[in-house]
Amino acid sequence: MPDSIESAVKTFILNEFLPGEDPAELTMQTPLITGAILDSIATMKLVLFLEETWGIRLEAHEASPDNLDTIALIAGLVHSKQA
Amino acid sequence: MKAEAKVQIGLRSTVRRPPDGSINLKRYLLIVGQLALLTLLLRQFQIESAAFLRLALLAFAGFAIHAVLPLRYRLPFFLALSLASIVLVMNLGNALWIIGIGLVLIGICHLPVAFVWRTAFLGGAAVALVALRAKWVDGPMSDAIWPILGSMFMFRLIVYLYDLRHDSSPASPVRTLSYFFMLPNACFPLFPVVDSKAFRRNYFDDDAFAIYQVGIEWMLRGVLHLLLYRYIYYHLTLAPSEVTGPESLVQYLVANFLLYLRVSGLFHLIVGMMHLFGFRLSETHHKYLLASSFSDFWRRINIYWKDFMQKVFYYPAVFRLKSLGMAWSLVIATLWVFLLTWALHAYQWFWLRGTLLFVPQDVLFWAILGVLVVINGLIELRFGRKRRLAGRTESWRAVTIRALKTYATFWFICILWSFWTAESLTDWTSLWTALGGKYTAGALVIPGIVLAVVVLGSIEHTAVRNTKASNQSVENRWMSAAGTVAAMVLLIAVSRETVNLQFGPEFATTVTSLRSGRLSRLDNAKLERGYYENLLSVDRFNSQLWEVYSKKPANWLDVQGAGLKRFTGDFAQTELIPNFVANTNFGVVSINRWGMRDQDYEQVPPPGSIRIAVLGASSVMGWGVGDGETFEALLEGQFNDERTAASPARFEILNCGVPGYQPLQQLVAADKALRFRPNALFYIATGREVTRASDYLAEVVRKEVRIPYEPLAAIVARAGLTKDMDEATALKHLGPYRGELLAWTYGRIVETVRASGAVPVFVFLPQVRGGSWQEETPETLTIARAAGFTVIDLSDIYEGQDIETIRLAEWDDHPNAKGHRLVADRLFAAITTHAVIPLIASRHETGVR
Numbered sequence: 001m002p003d004s005i006e007s008a009v010k011t012f013i014l015n016e017f018l019p020g021e022d023p024a025e026l027t028m029q030t031p032l033i034t035g036a037i038l039d040s041i042a043t044m045k046l047v048l049f050l051e052e053t054w055g056i057r058l059e060a061h062e063a064s065p066d067n068l069d070t071i072a073l074i075a076g077l078v079h080s081k082q083a
Numbered sequence: 084m085k086a087e088a089k090v091q092i093g094l095r096s097t098v099r100r101p102p103d104g105s106i107n108l109k110r111y112l113l114i115v116g117q118l119a120l121l122t123l124l125l126r127q128f129q130i131e132s133a134a135f136l137r138l139a140l141l142a143f144a145g146f147a148i149h150a151v152l153p154l155r156y157r158l159p160f161f162l163a164l165s166l167a168s169i170v171l172v173m174n175l176g177n178a179l180w181i182i183g184i185g186l187v188l189i190g191i192c193h194l195p196v197a198f199v200w201r202t203a204f205l206g207g208a209a210v211a212l213v214a215l216r217a218k219w220v221d222g223p224m225s226d227a228i229w230p231i232l233g234s235m236f237m238f239r240l241i242v243y244l245y246d247l248r249h250d251s252s253p254a255s256p257v258r259t260l261s262y263f264f265m266l267p268n269a270c271f272p273l274f275p276v277v278d279s280k281a282f283r284r285n286y287f288d289d290d291a292f293a294i295y296q297v298g299i300e301w302m303l304r305g306v307l308h309l310l311l312y313r314y315i316y317y318h319l320t321l322a323p324s325e326v327t328g329p330e331s332l333v334q335y336l337v338a339n340f341l342l343y344l345r346v347s348g349l350f351h352l353i354v355g356m357m358h359l360f361g362f363r364l365s366e367t368h369h370k371y372l373l374a375s376s377f378s379d380f381w382r383r384i385n386i387y388w389k390d391f392m393q394k395v396f397y398y399p400a401v402f403r404l405k406s407l408g409m410a411w412s413l414v415i416a417t418l419w420v421f422l423l424t425w426a427l428h429a430y431q432w433f434w435l436r437g438t439l440l441f442v443p444q445d446v447l448f449w450a451i452l453g454v455l456v457v458i459n460g461l462i463e464l465r466f467g468r469k470r471r472l473a474g475r476t477e478s479w480r481a482v483t484i485r486a487l488k489t490y491a492t493f494w495f496i497c498i499l500w501s502f503w504t505a506e507s508l509t510d511w512t513s514l515w516t517a518l519g520g521k522y523t524a525g526a527l528v529i530p531g532i533v534l535a536v537v538v539l540g541s542i543e544h545t546a547v548r549n550t551k552a553s554n555q556s557v558e559n560r561w562m563s564a565a566g567t568v569a570a571m572v573l574l575i576a577v578s579r580e581t582v583n584l585q586f587g588p589e590f591a592t593t594v595t596s597l598r599s600g601r602l603s604r605l606d607n608a609k610l611e612r613g614y615y616e617n618l619l620s621v622d623r624f625n626s627q628l629w630e631v632y633s634k635k636p637a638n639w640l641d642v643q644g645a646g647l648k649r650f651t652g653d654f655a656q657t658e659l660i661p662n663f664v665a666n667t668n669f670g671v672v673s674i675n676r677w678g679m680r681d682q683d684y685e686q687v688p689p690p691g692s693i694r695i696a697v698l699g700a701s702s703v704m705g706w707g708v709g710d711g712e713t714f715e716a717l718l719e720g721q722f723n724d725e726r727t728a729a730s731p732a733r734f735e736i737l738n739c740g741v742p743g744y745q746p747l748q749q750l751v752a753a754d755k756a757l758r759f760r761p762n763a764l765f766y767i768a769t770g771r772e773v774t775r776a777s778d779y780l781a782e783v784v785r786k787e788v789r790i791p792y793e794p795l796a797a798i799v800a801r802a803g804l805t806k807d808m809d810e811a812t813a814l815k816h817l818g819p820y821r822g823e824l825l826a827w828t829y830g831r832i833v834e835t836v837r838a839s840g841a842v843p844v845f846v847f848l849p850q851v852r853g854g855s856w857q858e859e860t861p862e863t864l865t866i867a868r869a870a871g872f873t874v875i876d877l878s879d880i881y882e883g884q885d886i887e888t889i890r891l892a893e894w895d896d897h898p899n900a901k902g903h904r905l906v907a908d909r910l911f912a913a914i915t916t917h918a919v920i921p922l923i924a925s926r927h928e929t930g931v932r
Contacts, residue, residue, distance in 0.1 A: 017470050025472040031550060034365050037470050039382060040393050041463055044401055044409060060402040061249035064394060066280055 005054070005075040012049050013071070017042050028072040033065045043068060050074070056081035102289055104154045104361060110292040111150060113564065117299045118143040118359075120571040121306075127578040129599045130306055131349075134172045135270045139356075141168055142266055146359045150295070154287070158257050161360045165266040172269035173231060180224040181232050184212070185263055188236055198248055205244070216437050226437070226636050230272035233434025235263055238276040238391060238427075245395050246279050254283055266360065267353045272435050275350045275367045275387040277357075278394070287361040293552035293560065298358025300567050301351045306574075308348030313597045315341045322605055323510045324814035328520025333529045335514065336497040339504055346385070347371070363551075373540040375488040377452065378459035380496060392420045413460050421453025444511070448503035486541040490534060509809035516812065604858060607850075608771060635894040647672070648742070654783065654791050655751035659704075659741055669891075669900075670709015677759075680704050680713070681738040688760055694735045696756035696841075698749050699767030702848060702898060703740025707891040712900045713738060717907035737761065745779035746772050746828050750792065753832045763842040766832060766872065770849050772863040776825045780804075781813035794827050822866065829870035837871070845872035846913075848906060851881055851890035851898050875913045880906065 006028065014023055017037060032038040038046060046068065047058050056078060062068075067077040106114070124130075125139055145164040149157055170178040191204045215222040216229050239262065254262070262282050268274050287294070319338040326335045350367035357364055367387050374380035381389055397420050404412035425446060432440035469481075505511035552560065576582045578598060583591040647665070648657045663674040675683045688694040697703055697715050705713030715738040722734035739756045741748070749766065756764060783790060784804045790796045802816040817824070829845075836843040845867040847860060860878055867874050881889065889902035898906060 017467070018472060019467075021470075021472045030472070035550065036369070036382065037472075039378075039468075040397060040401075041409075041413065041460060042468075044413075048405075048409070058402075059249075060398040061245070061394075063398045063402075064280065066284060 005078050006071050008053065009046075009050075009071050009074050009078075012046070013037070016045060016049075026071070029070050031065075031069050032071070032074075033069045035069075038068065046074075050078060054078050054082060102287055102291065104157065104287045104291045106150055106291045106295070114150070114292070114295045114299065115147055117564070117568060117571070118146065120568065120575065121299060121302060123575050124303075124306060124571050124578075127575055128306065128310060128597065130309060130352075131270065131600060137171055138168050138267065138270050141171055142356055142359065145266075146295075149360055150291070157361065158255075158261060158286075161266065162257055162261045162264070164360075165261060165264045165268075168266050169231075169264060169269045173227065177225055177228045180228045181235070182264065184228075184232060185235060188240060189259060189263060192240075192244060192247060202244065205240070213433075216434065218437070229437060230435045231269055233431075234272045234274045235268050237431060237434045239263055239279070241395060242276065242391060243279045250280075254279070258283060265357065267356045271349060271353060273346060273349060275353060275385070276391040277364065277387065278390060281364060282362060285363040285365075287363070289363055289551040291361065293555075294358050294361060294363045296560065296564055296567075297363070297552050298355045300563065301355030301358065303355075303567055303570060305348045305351030305353075305355060307570075308344045308351060310574075310597050312342065312344035312348055313600065314593070315344065316603045317596050318593070320603055320605055322608075322814075323505070323514055323811035324818075326514050326517045326811075327815055327818070328517055328526070329522050330526040330528075332514060332517040332520075333526055336494075336501050337529050337533065340497045340500040343371075343384075343500075350385075350387075370540065372493060373489050373537065374492050374496070375485050376459045376492060377455040377495075378463060380492060381452070381456050388424075392424060396420055396423055409464060410461060413464060414457050417457045417460060418453050421449050421456070424453075425449035443508060444503050444505060448499065451499060482541050486538050489537045489541055493533060493537065507809070510811050513809050513812045513815075516815075601852070607852070608774065635892070647674075653751060654788060655741075655744070655748040656783075656786075656788060657741070657743070667709075669707050670712065672705075673710050679738050680710070680740065681715070684735060684737060684759070686759055688735060689733070691732055692735050693732045693763075694737065694759065694761040695763045695765055696737045696739050696759060696761040697765045697767060698744075698752050698756060699740040699848075700744045700769060701740070701742035702769050702850070703738060703767050704742050705738070705740070705903065706742055706897045707895065708898075708900045708903055712903055714898070714903040714906035714910060715740070717904060718910055721907060721911045740767070746776040746825060747779045747783075747795070750828060750831060753835060757835060757839045757841070760839070761841050763844055764832075764836045765844045765846055766829075766867075767846045767848050768863060768867070770847075770863075771859050773821050773825050773859045773866075776828060777814060777817040777821045780824060781808075781810060781817060784808075784813065785810070792831070794831075795824070798824055798827075822862065825863070826866050826870060829867055829872065833871040843872050844875065846875045846877060846910065848877050849881065850896045851886060851902055852896045875910070877906070877909055877913065880909050 010023070010026060013032070014021065014026060018026065030037070033043065043063055047063055051057060058077075058081070062077065066073070068074055122136075122139060122143060125136055130136070141164065145160070149160050149164070152160055166178075166182065169181055173181060188205065188208060191201055191208060194201050194204065214220045215224070216233075243259075243262070262277070262279055265277070265282075315338050319334060320342070321331055321335045321338065323335070326332050347368040354364050354367050365386070367385065369383045369386060371380060371384040374383050397416050400416035400419050401412045404415055407415075428445065428449070429440040432438070501514065502511050505514075555563075577594060580591065580595075583594040646660060647663060649660045650656060651658050659674045659678045659680065661674060661676050661678045663672075665672045672680065675681050677684070677686075703713070703715060705715070710716070715736050719734055719736040722736070726733065737756065737759055739752055741752065744752060746768075753764060753766075780795065780799065781804065782788075784799055785806055785808070787806050790799065798817075798820050802820055804813055804816055808816070833843045845864075847864060847867075849860075864874060864876060884905070889898055889905060891897050891899050
């Protein structure tokens with residue numbers, strides 16, 4: 001259910017970090033870490049959210065733009081962890 | 084390279100060709116044209132160094148080929164260019180050492196043994212390199228390689244090893260070598276900590292033209308930062324002793340912080356240049372003057388450093404501490420990061436300078452900033468932080484609140500920065516006595532300018548950063564290119580004298596000052612103090628001087644350590660040791676039985692001779708040249724070679740120069756010299772006489788050296804100097820008496836010389852350096868003339884000369900043998916045409932002593 005992961009992550013980011021912003025502006029490719037939306041605190045909040053919601057465990061080296069810079073990448077990471 | 088075949092924009096989806104690094108001819112020519120303009124700009128303003136201009140030419144010419152190569156050949160080509168740049172900048176021998184040591188280090192990372200063993204071997208290699216860098220053991224390589232080798236490997240190796248540990252798909256050898264030896268690094272000891280994954284991830288991941296254009300824009304931005312830095316460095320920086328009131332205090336604080344523009348300028352240049360080869364790296368700095376909190380400041384300034392610390396140290400700590408809860412893990416991990424930042428700062432200093440760095444301000448600065456960031460972090464954790472996705476209108480209330488927070492953060496950072504960069508804690512605390520000075524309207528000018536910048540900057544609040552440039556509209560991208568071209572053309576035009584003179588001489592003079600990179604008057608003063616007093620405080624990145632000193636060999640002119648001088652216990656404190664002989668890299672240094680660097684003379688002049696005593700400091704004594712190569716010795720030879728039947732007198736010129744002697748010490752030297760019954764006494768002044776006179780008086784008071792001259796003791800009493808005063812405060816107290824102090828000194832020398840029947844001659848001989856940092860020269864010459872000296876002004880002696888060929892080294896602006904020859908020739912010409920000789924001869928003939 002990739003769409004549900006993407007939309008859940010998007011909803012979480014919008015509610016938690018971007019309240020009041022236009023959801024249409026947050027695309028699957030919006031740079032979250034390199035775009036300075038996710039700082040270290042927000043990244044950790046997101047990591048906890050991913051771990052709790054999908055019952056996965058992330059390692060420190062995975063908290064990087066390679067895995068978390070876009071909603072698409074985040075969804076891909078969750079998928080790979082669930083596989 | 085990661086291709087992106089489908090890009091979703093909001094709810095819309097468009098199919099876009101994956102970036103393949105291609106560029107059409109029109110755009111290619113536009114980029115090449117802009118690079119030609121940029122080359123001209125770098126040349127016109129002499130950005131950084133001649134070596135950088137050569138490197139930029141190599142890079143830009145390399146771009147012209149790189150951009151049209153098939154994609155698969157581009158990375159190897161970039162690697163070849165990078166290696167060539169090391170040879171170009173460092174010369175072949177040094178380049179081979181850098182590349183060789185680098186290959187060994189990289190090779191260890193890839194040994195076919197367990198990771199723990201590779202780490203251990205790297206640790207062993209590091210110990211060996213530390214021993215070589217610290218000179219515990221002598222190596223065959225030049226000291227010049229260390230700053231660059233250090234900047235290439237000291238942090239990148241940590242990141243690389245970290246990624247190697249966790250990455251199942253390591254990079255290719257070509258990419259790895261490109262990462263470590265990346266092109267612009269050979270010119271820059273301070274280099275952003277480029278992340279190895281970002282280096283891979285962002286390679287040609289966008290339209291090539293868009294990447295190149297951003298690169299040019301960032302390089303232009305870097306040049307602008309560096310020009311602004313130069314203006315501040317040359318014209319606005321103040322010494323702590325010059326901070327006498329609120330206006331100068333504000334100027335000191337702001338100028339001191341804004342010196343950081345040099346780092347942000349260089350980093351923009353570096354990362355901009357990387358863009359030309361397809362590396363779409365992110366910003367290294369993001370409007371750091373507009374930070375609205377301490378966390379925000381940490382996130383905006385040197386972003387690559389923050390990312391490096393976050394990746395390698397912060398996240399591993401936070402993940403390990405997750406069970407303690409977010410707040411506690413954040414607090415502990417953040418403090419851990421700041422502790423390591425301090426330690427790594429010292430580690431960096433070691434590789435760049437070869438010495439240990441441990442100063443209390445450094446520890447306290449990082450500790451205070453760490454605590455402030457923790458507090459900010461806890462607030463953000465509790466209440467969140469406002470983020471925005473796109474530019475939309477904000478309420479005036481929101482803008483006002485952010486502007487106020489930004490303004491407060493700016494001033495707090497300025498204060499904290501002044502603390503960090505202060506030479507000592509007492510220096511820093513003495514700054515604040517300026518608050519008791521006179522309050523003028525001028526004190527509001529800089530705060531007003533800062534407020535205007537902050538308010539304007541707060542209105543246009545950036546949304547998402549580092550988005551791909553190709554996502555912008557075509558019109559925006561062309562407008563951006565047009566703006567860049569216009570800015571470069573404007574700057575090049577302004578740099579031309581025919582243009583800048585149209586705006587008045589003051590503007591033209593300012594632009595001219597910005598057109599070359601050199602040390603400021605304060606750093607030149609520090610450089611001089613370095614070899615005069617060994618009091619050099621270049622112990623952090625608080626002055627541009629550290630870069631100059633990073634090139635200085637550890638054993639540079641080590642004759643001083645061999646005991647050239649000894650303590651005397653009198654007002655002069657030191658003198659040359661009689662009968663001392665040493666072999667130096669620059670020849671033999673011999674001191675005669677009278678404590679002069681000269682041949683052996685009798686105390687009483689031979690009958691019929693004309694004797695001249697020359698007073699001065701290291702330039703007179705002949706710092707860095709062998710016996711017989713000093714201008715004094717050459718001048719003596721010239722006079723005696725020119726003897727004629729009509730003027731048969733033999734000349735004896737006595738070298739009474741002592742390295743490090745300040746004007747007040749020449750009082751003692753003059754008394755000694757007059758015991759040799761000269762017909763003339765030449766006082767050689769090399770600059771900053773007014774300042775150095777007061778520096779020395781403050782020093783003797785601090786050291787409780789007895790002052791045998793009543794007028795000097797009276798000045799000390801009137802200025803209220805005490806031995807417990809820190810240097811900056813003492814100099815502030817002496818400020819009103821500086822001119823009087825030098826006037827009395829010169830007057831006293833003239834008086835005693837005349838009383839002995841000799842002719843007092845004053846020669847102004849500047850240090851060998853480009854530029855015109857002789858701001859005290861007119862005042863000094865006026866005082867010398869008023870005192871009764873016959874004045875010979877050689878302040879233009881080095882104009883039109885290639886400075887590099889007549890001075891000892893970049894870090895030592897004494898004349899070399901060729902420089903001494905030049906001085907001797909000019910002095911000979913000046914003396915023979917100046918009526919000095921007839922004056923001396925007349926005294927000689929009448930037997931006046």
